[in-house]
Amino acid sequence: MKAIGIFFMLLALAIGVVPQFTNCSAQGRAIELPGGRTIPMKCHWTAMAAPAVAVPLLVVGGLMFFSRRRETLWALSLLGSVLGIFAILLPTYLIGVCASDEMLCNIAMKPTLIFGGAVTLGAGLVGLVLAGKIRSGLFTEAAGSD
Amino acid sequence: MSLIRLALRNIAGNTFRSFVVLLCALLISGMALTTGMILFGADNSLRLAMDRLGADIIVVPEGAADRVESALLMGRPTQSWMPASVVDRVAAAMDVQAVSPQLYLATLSNASCCTVSDMFLIAYDPRTDFVVTPWLEKTIGGVLRLGEVIGGADVFVPAGEEGIKLYGYHVALKAKMEPTGTGLDRSLFLTIETAQEMARVSRIKAEKPLEIPQNSVSAVMVKVRPGCNPRAVALNILVHISGVTPILSPDMFQSQRKELTALRNGVVMALIITLVFSVLLIGLVFSMAANERRRELGVLRALGATRSFVFQVLLSEAGLLAMYGGVAGAALTILAVVLFRKLIIATLGIPFLVPALPMLAALILGGLACSLLTVMLAAMLPAYRISHEDPSIAMRE
Amino acid sequence: MIVFENVTKAYPVDKKNRVIALQEVNLEIPHGAFLVITGRSGSGKTTLLNLAAGLTRPTAGRVLFEDVDWRSLPDHRQSLLRNHKIGFVFQFPSLLPSLTALENVALPRIFDQGRARQGAYERARGLLRSLALGDKLGAYPRQLSVGQQQRLVIARALLNEPEILLADEPTSDLDEQTESEIMELFRQLHANTGITIVLVTHSTQLIRYGTHSIKMADGRVLPCSLLEK
Numbered sequence: 082m083k084a085i086g087i088f089f090m091l092l093a094l095a096i097g098v099v100p101q102f103t104n105c106s107a108q109g110r111a112i113e114l115p116g117g118r119t120i121p122m123k124c125h126w127t128a129m130a131a132p133a134v135a136v137p138l139l140v141v142g143g144l145m146f147f148s149r150r151r152e153t154l155w156a157l158s159l160l161g162s163v164l165g166i167f168a169i170l171l172p173t174y175l176i177g178v179c180a181s182d183e184m185l186c187n188i189a190m191k192p193t194l195i196f197g198g199a200v201t202l203g204a205g206l207v208g209l210v211l212a213g214k215i216r217s218g219l220f221t222e223a224a225g226s227d
Numbered sequence: 228m229s230l231i232r233l234a235l236r237n238i239a240g241n242t243f244r245s246f247v248v249l250l251c252a253l254l255i256s257g258m259a260l261t262t263g264m265i266l267f268g269a270d271n272s273l274r275l276a277m278d279r280l281g282a283d284i285i286v287v288p289e290g291a292a293d294r295v296e297s298a299l300l301m302g303r304p305t306q307s308w309m310p311a312s313v314v315d316r317v318a319a320a321m322d323v324q325a326v327s328p329q330l331y332l333a334t335l336s337n338a339s340c341c342t343v344s345d346m347f348l349i350a351y352d353p354r355t356d357f358v359v360t361p362w363l364e365k366t367i368g369g370v371l372r373l374g375e376v377i378g379g380a381d382v383f384v385p386a387g388e389e390g391i392k393l394y395g396y397h398v399a400l401k402a403k404m405e406p407t408g409t410g411l412d413r414s415l416f417l418t419i420e421t422a423q424e425m426a427r428v429s430r431i432k433a434e435k436p437l438e439i440p441q442n443s444v445s446a447v448m449v450k451v452r453p454g455c456n457p458r459a460v461a462l463n464i465l466v467h468i469s470g471v472t473p474i475l476s477p478d479m480f481q482s483q484r485k486e487l488t489a490l491r492n493g494v495v496m497a498l499i500i501t502l503v504f505s506v507l508l509i510g511l512v513f514s515m516a517a518n519e520r521r522r523e524l525g526v527l528r529a530l531g532a533t534r535s536f537v538f539q540v541l542l543s544e545a546g547l548l549a550m551y552g553g554v555a556g557a558a559l560t561i562l563a564v565v566l567f568r569k570l571i572i573a574t575l576g577i578p579f580l581v582p583a584l585p586m587l588a589a590l591i592l593g594g595l596a597c598s599l600l601t602v603m604l605a606a607m608l609p610a611y612r613i614s615h616e617d618p619s620i621a622m623r624e
Numbered sequence: 625m626i627v628f629e630n631v632t633k634a635y636p637v638d639k640k641n642r643v644i645a646l647q648e649v650n651l652e653i654p655h656g657a658f659l660v661i662t663g664r665s666g667s668g669k670t671t672l673l674n675l676a677a678g679l680t681r682p683t684a685g686r687v688l689f690e691d692v693d694w695r696s697l698p699d700h701r702q703s704l705l706r707n708h709k710i711g712f713v714f715q716f717p718s719l720l721p722s723l724t725a726l727e728n729v730a731l732p733r734i735f736d737q738g739r740a741r742q743g744a745y746e747r748a749r750g751l752l753r754s755l756a757l758g759d760k761l762g763a764y765p766r767q768l769s770v771g772q773q774q775r776l777v778i779a780r781a782l783l784n785e786p787e788i789l790l791a792d793e794p795t796s797d798l799d800e801q802t803e804s805e806i807m808e809l810f811r812q813l814h815a816n817t818g819i820t821i822v823l824v825t826h827s828t829q830l831i832r833y834g835t836h837s838i839k840m841a842d843g844r845v846l847p848c849s850l851l852e853k
Binding site for chain 2: 677
């Protein structure tokens with residue numbers, strides 16, 4: 082379970098940091114309106130929202146590292162899974178990225194969020210299974226030496 | 228309680244060591260699968276591109292062969308011209324069954340955001356064309372009219388628009404082709420008539436007009452008579468028509484093939500290094516594990532386990548870890564390659580398409596086999612050594 | 625039942641040197657005996673047990689188990705013999721930590737190709753209940769006391785209804801009361817089933833539990849030490 086906690090933390094870093102450097106605003110691109118004003122594109126807002134998934138995931142990972150109780154680990158794994166789902170939804174459904182596949186946000190940021198989210202979801206599901214196997218009651222054990 | 232269940236329990240009881248072996252198996256499977264997917268994917272892409280071009284020979288202006296290949300493969304537009312009279316001269320060459328001219332044009336760079344800029348436009352003659360027209364008949368049951376285009380797989384109509392605006396001229400995207408993983412996915416096919424109309428409109432409406440030289444073509448697609456040798460036809464064209472270069476279809480993309488060979492060598496070398504280090508690391512981990520478990524394994528022998536049983540338990544542990552790690556590695560690799568496909572193309576500069584399902588299945592099995600063989604090989608010596616040790620010495624620790 | 629004929633056992637220490645654990649031992653362990661072997665650490669008691677079970681080969685001489693020389697048997701026959709006829713109680717913690725109490729006790733049956741594995745769990749449950757461990761079936765060894773673990777080891781040794789039980793210092797890590805309980809267990813087992821027991825210990829106080837006793841020192845059975853009650 083400690084390994085899953087570390088995994089969550091690493092994924093949180095990827096989910097939170099990579100979008101900051103791969104959205105179009107970071108590349109100096111924006112939508113130019115008539116009149117000369119520029120507004121950021123959708124990928125900018127996706128990058129802004131990514132830390133909202135990443136930071137809780139980082140905390141969840143840290144808590145998993147130190148927790149031992151079955152119920153706590155189960156809940157943290159579930160929360161991690163949900164955060165993984167949100168990481169996938171951010172660039173695909175909730176906000177989105179630019180449509181053109183020449184844009185870095187499309188070829189780098191979006192796949193990073195989807196991949197990171199999918200792996201987080203998978204790790205969370207594994208955590209749920211492992212947490213379920215921890216015996217409770219008189220013989221409550223440490224959640225493995227991992 | 229069976230041998231496999233005992234092996235599973237032993238794996239669960241040594242989580243750190245199991246995790247290291249699992250990680251190695253994951254890396255091996257992932258590396259092997261990535262290598263296979265990239266190499267076969269690139270080959271697949273080239274093959275599809277060649278099929279898409281549909282011609283036995285492409286005649287281009289002398290010196291333009293590399294640029295044309297690069298345009299078709301990587302979508303980097305190019306413009307090159309030769310007199311239109313070349314078409315008739317090629318048609319008259321021996322053993323030529325059909326010819327059709329094409330014009331290669333490019334869109335304006337960065338004309339507007341959120342559309343595909345730097346698009347490669349291929350204008351064809353619908354009266355003589357034998358490349359696009361059969362596909363059109365199969366797909367839309369007709370031909371392209373004025374103002375209509377067909378696009379590669381990555382072409383799209385910007386949100387909120389009804390068509391694609393090129394040089395101030397709106398075209399309707401009639402259909403999209405299947406992906407090839409090459410620059411053809413970012414190309415537009417249109418009739419010469421539409422191209423000329425676009426050029427006319429561009430003089431008024433575009434930031435920069437589209438210039439199509441008079442009486443000029445960019446390439447001539449050639450179909451060779453069945454049963455004849457295309458190489459002989461190409462040689463004939465080269466000898467008798469000056470100022471042109473005939474490119475044989477099988478010879479296309481030679482420089483890219485060389486790049487792929489170099490990439491393949493690099494990737495295979497990386498895979499070999501990964502395998503060697505993994506064997507050493509896994510061998511070390513299993514040796515350490517076997518040493519720590521000498522007493523436990525001695526007990527099993529005292530309880531009636533044969534040497535063969537102990538050996539099988541240890542190998543089963545290795546095999547199970549290899550399978551778990553291999554499957555996880557395969558799943559992660561496929562997910563990553565599919566998601567990051569366009570980044571791979573942009574970074575490595577190679578065409579790439581995820582291989583078709585049967586090939587993909589074979590590659591996955593290959594990756595799993597690689598993982599299984601490596602881990603089992605690494606575990607074999609420590610397992611043999613420990614299973615054949617005198618149990619009383621093993622228990623003396 | 626087990627006969628030692630002029631047995632010597634030497635263990636290699638390095639390429640040149642070796643330690644002589646047993647020297648020219650001649651011993652006959654009769655059927656149905658409860659033999660207590662005493663001696664200090666390093667006297668060769670454990671080596672004697674290992675040789676009796678065929679877990680190691682003598683350097684010289686031979687060891688016969690039911691008139692069959694261990695060395696004449698191939699590995700799979702030796703293993704079958706150990707599995708069916710010999711129960712082992714070890715000096716060190718020998719339970720598999722990743723298996724539950726029930727699984728540990730049933731373990732010897734998975735090596736046995738002949739008998740039904742299904743029956744192993746039933747028999748294991750019965751043994752654990754008879755040893756007052758009926759409520760610990762799902763517990764892991766680290767969740768049990770040392771005394772409970774030792775009873776578990778005894779239960780495992782009895783799973784396949786062996787003809788002989790070899791116990792190597794089974795009470796060395798136990799307190800006095802638990803030691804008495806375990807020894808009483810051995811005595812009752814011997815009395816009720818007639819099983820042959822060879823028990824090795826450094827405590828001379830345990831001699832009273834056996835029907836025979838011998839003393840070892842420096843790898844030899846001391847002369848005139850075989851006492852029969």
